[in-house]
Amino acid sequence: MREVPEGQPIPPAGPAPAPPAVPFSASRTPLVQWLLSPIALIPLLLVAFVAIFLLWKSQLVWFGPSFFGINYFFDPTGLQPNQFGVTLFVVDSLIVALPALAIAAGLSLAMAVSIVVYLPPMPGRVLTILTNLLAGIPSVVYGIWGYVVLAPYFGSTVQPAIFGFLGWIPGLGGPLSPGGVGSLLAIFILIFMIVPITTAVMRESLRSVPHDLVEAGLALGATQWEVMRRIRLRVARRGLWGAAFLGLGRAIGESVAVAMVIGASVWIPPNVYAPSTTLASFIFYQLDSSFYYPVLLQALIEFSLVLLGLAVLLNLIGQRASGLGTTVVVTGGNGP
Amino acid sequence: MNGSPIASGAPASPPSPEPPVVATEHLVVRSRERVILNDVSLAFPDRDVTAIIGPSGCGKTTFIRTLNRMTEIGSGLMVRGRVLYRGQDIYARGVNPVIVRQRIGMVFQRPVVFPMSIFENVAFGLRINRVDEATVERTVESCLRRAGLWTEIGDDLDRSGLTLSGGQQQRLCIARALAVEPRVLLMDEPTASLDPVAAQKVESLLFELRQNYAVIIVTHNLQQAARVATRTAFLYEGRMIEFDETKRLFESPREKLTENYVTGRFG
Ligand SMILES: Nc1ncnc2c1ncn2[C@@H]1O[C@H](COP(=O)(O)OP(=O)(O)OP(=O)(O)O)[C@@H](O)[C@H]1O
Ligand SMILES: [Mg+2]
Numbered sequence: 153m154r155e156v157p158e159g160q161p162i163p164p165a166g167p168a169p170a171p172p173a174v175p176f177s178a179s180r181t182p183l184v185q186w187l188l189s190p191i192a193l194i195p196l197l198l199v200a201f202v203a204i205f206l207l208w209k210s211q212l213v214w215f216g217p218s219f220f221g222i223n224y225f226f227d228p229t230g231l232q233p234n235q236f237g238v239t240l241f242v243v244d245s246l247i248v249a250l251p252a253l254a255i256a257a258g259l260s261l262a263m264a265v266s267i268v269v270y271l272p273p274m275p276g277r278v279l280t281i282l283t284n285l286l287a288g289i290p291s292v293v294y295g296i297w298g299y300v301v302l303a304p305y306f307g308s309t310v311q312p313a314i315f316g317f318l319g320w321i322p323g324l325g326g327p328l329s330p331g332g333v334g335s336l337l338a339i340f341i342l343i344f345m346i347v348p349i350t351t352a353v354m355r356e357s358l359r360s361v362p363h364d365l366v367e368a369g370l371a372l373g374a375t376q377w378e379v380m381r382r383i384r385l386r387v388a389r390r391g392l393w394g395a396a397f398l399g400l401g402r403a404i405g406e407s408v409a410v411a412m413v414i415g416a417s418v419w420i421p422p423n424v425y426a427p428s429t430t431l432a433s434f435i436f437y438q439l440d441s442s443f444y445y446p447v448l449l450q451a452l453i454e455f456s457l458v459l460l461g462l463a464v465l466l467n468l469i470g471q472r473a474s475g476l477g478t479t480v481v482v483t484g485g486n487g488p
Numbered sequence: 489m490n491g492s493p494i495a496s497g498a499p500a501s502p503p504s505p506e507p508p509v510v511a512t513e514h515l516v517v518r519s520r521e522r523v524i525l526n527d528v529s530l531a532f533p534d535r536d537v538t539a540i541i542g543p544s545g546c547g548k549t550t551f552i553r554t555l556n557r558m559t560e561i562g563s564g565l566m567v568r569g570r571v572l573y574r575g576q577d578i579y580a581r582g583v584n585p586v587i588v589r590q591r592i593g594m595v596f597q598r599p600v601v602f603p604m605s606i607f608e609n610v611a612f613g614l615r616i617n618r619v620d621e622a623t624v625e626r627t628v629e630s631c632l633r634r635a636g637l638w639t640e641i642g643d644d645l646d647r648s649g650l651t652l653s654g655g656q657q658q659r660l661c662i663a664r665a666l667a668v669e670p671r672v673l674l675m676d677e678p679t680a681s682l683d684p685v686a687a688q689k690v691e692s693l694l695f696e697l698r699q700n701y702a703v704i705i706v707t708h709n710l711q712q713a714a715r716v717a718t719r720t721a722f723l724y725e726g727r728m729i730e731f732d733e734t735k736r737l738f739e740s741p742r743e744k745l746t747e748n749y750v751t752g753r754f755g
Pocket of ligand 1: 520524542548549563564
């Protein structure tokens with residue numbers, strides 16, 4: 153405030169204020185931002201590089217007559233015509249990945265709900281650490297555990313039990329696979345590998361539901377469960393779906409552990425006990441044969457391309473839905 | 489009523505004809521670090537509006553949140569003393585806070601509309617109590633009427649509640665609280681986030697509500713307290729300084745602190 157001496161008239165308004173010293177259009181981007189900006193391109197370049205490489209290397213079989221057909225046939229003698237169909241592998245992958253995802257998503261939702269509202273902080277934190285730990289176990293360890301420890305047990309006990317109780321469901325009927333390796337075991341192993349990511353994303357989605365909404369629900373005499381069911385799950389819906397897609401991407405992309413327990417049969421398995429294959433595990437365990445058969449290598453590269461496409465797609469959908477890529481603002485009551 | 493301050497030490501509550509519907513006795517609320525409310529005893533009559541005023545941070549929000557056990561939701565606050573709802577201690581063992589909150593409803597400072605239709609917002613409390621559909625429809629309409637919203641949006645109940653204006657949202661929240669049929673309505677600065685016209689509508693609603701409910705309203709706005717509340721309590725630094733008929737509290741406060749506050753000398 154300027155001092156206006158008493159008794160004097162207030163001075164007339166001065167000239168219009170000077171324009172700002174720095175024009176509005178002036179760039180004020182700091183140097184460090186210029187230097188760091190290209191870093192944002194690195195992931196893009198990496199993905200593009202891999203994709204271009206795969207496209208280039210796979211040109212032999214790409215768009216071959218049966219690539220999108222259900223048949224897969226490989227004759228190393230070269231006497232038979234070689235044909236490679238990716239569809240079979242995608243179907244086999246889904247046969248393993250979808251049930252694994254369904255079970256993992258159910259478990260994860262239950263754990264996320266308990267951690268967010270029911271468990272006291274300490275046990276909740278322990279459960280979080282333990283599920284995150286599952287993600288840290290190298291997949292080859294899961295594979296060897298599945299092959300050595302679980303497979304015999306699955307053959308002798310788990311398969312007969314499931315067959316006994318649920319054998320009437322299509323896909324769960326016989327015949328059993330006595331050695332224990334097969335889709336069922338792969339599903340079981342995959343559950344462990346999916347649960348960390350789905351639990352983490354679901355937990356954060358439920359947590360990010362605005363506290364205001366939760367309080368308003370409780371203030372109306374709702375229980376925590378009713379608030380969970382009617383408000384939290386509803387508001388977090390997108391994030392929960394995102395978690396499922398990320399989990400599916402994880403399941404479809406897993407190769408080593410699945411290769412070790414699935415039994416490597418290239419066909420559409422008659423039931424869930426039978427040995428089968430997946431796109432990712434097939435690429436992994438056929439790699440050494442392809443050393444001798446260039447045409448097989450071409451096919452594997454091409455399969456990798458399909459796998460890459462699937463994984464990127466699922467991941468992008470998952471990230472978008474769960475808001476991993478952006479800051480999610482879930483608005484509750486928006487004031488005036 | 490323009491007498492001199494009564495020189496009696498005891499800050500007794502003014503006598504009221506009916507027994508209070510809600511009362512606190514020696515209520516103490518503390519956080520890990522400090523005492524937030526210190527020995528607050530207040531009694532709220534039924535079918536009337538009581539205001540709680542006081543400078544920012546004096547504990548008004550904390551106080552009314554203890555009245556329906558909202559304090560215990562992840563706040564880490566400890567509550568001592570008693571809060572009586574029609575003579576029954578709501579903090580006693582075996583009392584279900586869910587039931588307490590159905591009897592003692594709450595409206596927040598910022599309207600909190602659920603991301604659902606207007607209808608489902610109001611029906612929320614009924615759905616959790618598995619009320620039949622016909623009753624739900626009847627109750628939704630009557631609550632929207634009582635909240636003064638029916639004429640504005642009665643023909644458009646399937647719209648998302650989030651599309652309403654701020655003032656409409658706040659009245660929707662009031663309608664939603666009424667649908668649970670509470671006896672007591674706690675309001676924490678219900679007009680603080682509204683423009684004057686919307687605030688005025690909510691305020692005039694209070695005159696309707698006082699016919700049937702005990703309304704306890706926290707407000708920063710002294711004129712509002714003077715307009716709507718029969719009685720007013722003044723809190724200062726976690727202590728209840730004075731509780732009296734509003735007119736008396738504003739015109740001839742007994743305590744120096746109250747006088748300073750209501751004359752705008754601080755706060
Ligand atoms: N959960 C909590 N844990 C610790 N301290 C708290 C908690 N809730 C409130 N407080 C403290 O208690 C004091 C009173 O807070 P309260 O929100 O009740 O004040 P208020 O009177 O409603 O203020 P305002 O008028 O600004 O809304 C504040 O100092 C606040 O920091
Ligand atoms: Mg407050």
